[in-house]
Amino acid sequence: MQIRLQFFDEEEEILLLDKDSPLRNLVPLRTLQEIRAAIETIDVFTVPIPSRSANVILSSLRAIVPTSLQHLRRLVKPCYIPDPLVDFLAVPPTPPEENILYLLVCPVADISEDNLSNFLRELPAFSTTGTIPRIMTIAVPSSQPISAAQATEWSAKYWPAVYKRGNPYGPHPSLVSQTLRGLVDPENHILLAKRTAAKAAFSGEGLGFGAVIVDPQTGQVLAAAGDARLRCNEKGWSNPLDHAAMRAIDMVAQRRLGRAQNVRPDNKVEVWDGIYLEDEEASGKIVTKVNGNSNIKKEDTDGDANGENGKEADDRRDDGYLCHNLQVYLSHEPCVMCGMALLHSRVGSVVFGTRMTRTGALNAEAGGKQMGLFWRPELNWKFICWQWRAGPGEEMESHENVDA
Amino acid sequence: MQSALQIATSALQSNEVPVGCVFVHGSRIIASGRNDTNRSLCGTRHAELVAIDKILATHPPSIFKETDLYVTVEPCIMCASALRQIGIRKVYFGCSNDRFGGCGGVLRVHEGDGMGDGRNGGNGGGGGGYEVVGGIYSSSAVVKLREFYVQENGRAPVATSKKGRELKTDNLPVDVDVL
Numbered sequence: 350m351q352i353r354l355q356f357f358d359e360e361e362e363i364l365l366l367d368k369d370s371p372l373r374n375l376v377p378l379r380t381l382q383e384i385r386a387a388i389e390t391i392d393v394f395t396v397p398i399p400s401r402s403a404n405v406i407l408s409s410l411r412a413i414v415p416t417s418l419q420h421l422r423r424l425v426k427p428c429y430i431p432d433p434l435v436d437f438l439a440v441p442p443t444p445p446e447e448n449i450l451y452l453l454v455c456p457v458a459d460i461s462e463d464n465l466s467n468f469l470r471e472l473p474a475f476s477t478t479g480t481i482p483r484i485m486t487i488a489v490p491s492s493q494p495i496s497a498a499q500a501t502e503w504s505a506k507y508w509p510a511v512y513k514r515g516n517p518y519g520p521h522p523s524l525v526s527q528t529l530r531g532l533v534d535p536e537n538h539i540l541l542a543k544r545t546a547a548k549a550a551f552s553g554e555g556l557g558f559g560a561v562i563v564d565p566q567t568g569q570v571l572a573a574a575g576d577a578r579l580r581c582n583e584k585g586w587s588n589p590l591d592h593a594a595m596r597a598i599d600m601v602a603q604r605r606l607g608r609a610q611n612v613r614p615d616n617k618v619e620v621w622d623g624i625y626l627e628d629e630e631a632s633g634k635i636v637t638k639v640n641g642n643s644n645i646k647k648e649d650t651d652g653d654a655n656g657e658n659g660k661e662a663d664d665r666r667d668d669g670y671l672c673h674n675l676q677v678y679l680s681h682e683p684c685v686m687c688g689m690a691l692l693h694s695r696v697g698s699v700v701f702g703t704r705m706t707r708t709g710a711l712n713a714e715a716g717g718k719q720m721g722l723f724w725r726p727e728l729n730w731k732f733i734c735w736q737w738r739a740g741p742g743e744e745m746e747s748h749e750n751v752d753a
Numbered sequence: 754m755q756s757a758l759q760i761a762t763s764a765l766q767s768n769e770v771p772v773g774c775v776f777v778h779g780s781r782i783i784a785s786g787r788n789d790t791n792r793s794l795c796g797t798r799h800a801e802l803v804a805i806d807k808i809l810a811t812h813p814p815s816i817f818k819e820t821d822l823y824v825t826v827e828p829c830i831m832c833a834s835a836l837r838q839i840g841i842r843k844v845y846f847g848c849s850n851d852r853f854g855g856c857g858g859v860l861r862v863h864e865g866d867g868m869g870d871g872r873n874g875g876n877g878g879g880g881g882g883y884e885v886v887g888g889i890y891s892s893s894a895v896v897k898l899r900e901f902y903v904q905e906n907g908r909a910p911v912a913t914s915k916k917g918r919e920l921k922t923d924n925l926p927v928d929v930d931v932l
């Protein structure tokens with residue numbers, strides 16, 4: 350039972366959600382690297398050994414092969430051998446199981462099978478009888494699991510695995526939990542995004558896509574925009590790039606820029622609810638920080654040649670730097686243009702409704718573009734991303750071949 | 754490309770990241786654009802999107818299928834996708850963009866199937882791909898970016914040796930944020 354108990358000890362960090370919590374509808378997206386890590390396996394040797402000799406064998410082994418694969422249990426009782434391996438390893442039935450353990454020797458690249466046989470033959474445990482245990486090769490995950498849940502999955506499928514806190518392939522689980530807890534009323538904001546989408550489609554000015562941007566420090570909606578790619582100008586044509594997310598980002602900027610200037614001089618930007626920041630400042634309604642510094646510290650700090658007058662913008666308006674750490678709610682997974690626009694705008698988190706398998710830029714799972722744009726090591730900004738699971742009857746029209 | 758470089762210079766004078774572009778239809782420049790992110794407080798106002806707005810004010814979107822873009826720096830992932838969605842014919846760029854490039858620098862958004870980093874076959878939205886030609890007056894484009902870097906750093910009291918602040922043209926990796 351001890352092995353099992355240890356698994357649970359390492360799982361403690363998981364955010365416990367209430368059975369009826371709306372946050373249960375939020376499915377975190379896996380990063381491209383997490384997905385790749387999850388499917389890469391490596392061949393290793395395993396042998397059954399007498400449990401009473403385990404310590405001696407382990408210390409002798411240390412002298413001939415380097416220690417690796419620390420995310421996998423080195424010694425495993427027969428009862429914890431994953432079901433798919435039981436027949437292959439010819440695991441004996443209970444009760445004699447108590448007397449043997451399965452040793453995960455090392456990757457096959459680290460020692461030849463002949464050398465391993467010779468090593469075993471010379472061990473006191475086998476030299477007396479002259480017979481050595483059967484050496485078997487199995488495939489195990491080559492990199493560490495990214496969550497306790499994945500460790501449990503691997504333990505049932507490949508080999509008992511250990512989850513160590515931390516995640517080299519994506520956001521740290523505690524960062525995900527913290528950001529999840531910081532989402533401001535996601536249920537209503539995703540609903541607003543969907544309603545905005547429906548309105549855009551109904552007006553005939555755009556397709557049924559909608560975007561909402563929320564300031565987590567005040568809970569205020571800063572922008573809500575529908576797709577407008579079908580909206581004709583006075584000349585009689587439309588702008589195919591007037592996507593919901595782009596328009597919402599423009600609205601946030603216009604709100605900050607004030608009436609005197611246009612964010613897009615050649616394509617006037619509306620302001621959500623007619624609210625300019627200058628009005629609020631004039632009326633003394635200056636927004637103050639509610640929950641102190643909720644800004645997420647990202648692993649990568651920006652290079653020193655950022656190329657933007659970040660400092661100046663910050664001086665002008667505290668925290669008014671682009672869409673820094675704002676929350677974005679989208680009816681649909683955004684296209685590559687909009688996805689990158691969100692990164693350029695430094696948003697903190699994104700929740701979207703319908704997955705766009707053909708055009709969506711955020712998802713990294715198989716069956717789509719597998720771009721995983723929200724968290725890529727080569728880009729200098731990352732955000733945390735969830736898909737909002739639609740309830741029955743809540744699904745939106747997907748327009749699956751269209752860039753949302 | 755000379756015109757695009759001049760426009761990049763004007764961006765530099767306005768403390769914007771010096772990226773400039775021109776859209777050419779027939780043999781005529783129909784619009785130019787320069788980076789405008791700092792003035793507009795909007796992270797998406799890149800040279801290409803600024804110019805596209807100007808074109809659409811007077812021309813229908815169908816003009817893009819006979820229009821070529823000349824831009825001093827490789828379009829970023831966002832702009833590369835935008836160019837694909839409006840159906841640009843061809844893109845000529847100066848230096849490549851190792852941090853955000855969508856035409857080979859980081860991802861290959863311009864390529865045929867529209868499936869992002871080009872690992873997948875099949876069908877993507879946003880129309881077909883477009884041809885790109887990079888490396889035109891590449892070093893001039895880099896010089897501008899380096900000038901911006903020096904200009905920005907010049908504002909802060911940074912103790913750098915004279916030598917360290919010289920413009921390096923051989924050093925291609927572009928270290929600026931908004932392109």
Ligand SMILES: [Zn+2]
Nearest residue numbers: 592684687753
């Ligand atoms: Zn889009």
Ligand SMILES: [Zn+2]
Nearest residue numbers: 799829832932
């Ligand atoms: Zn761009």
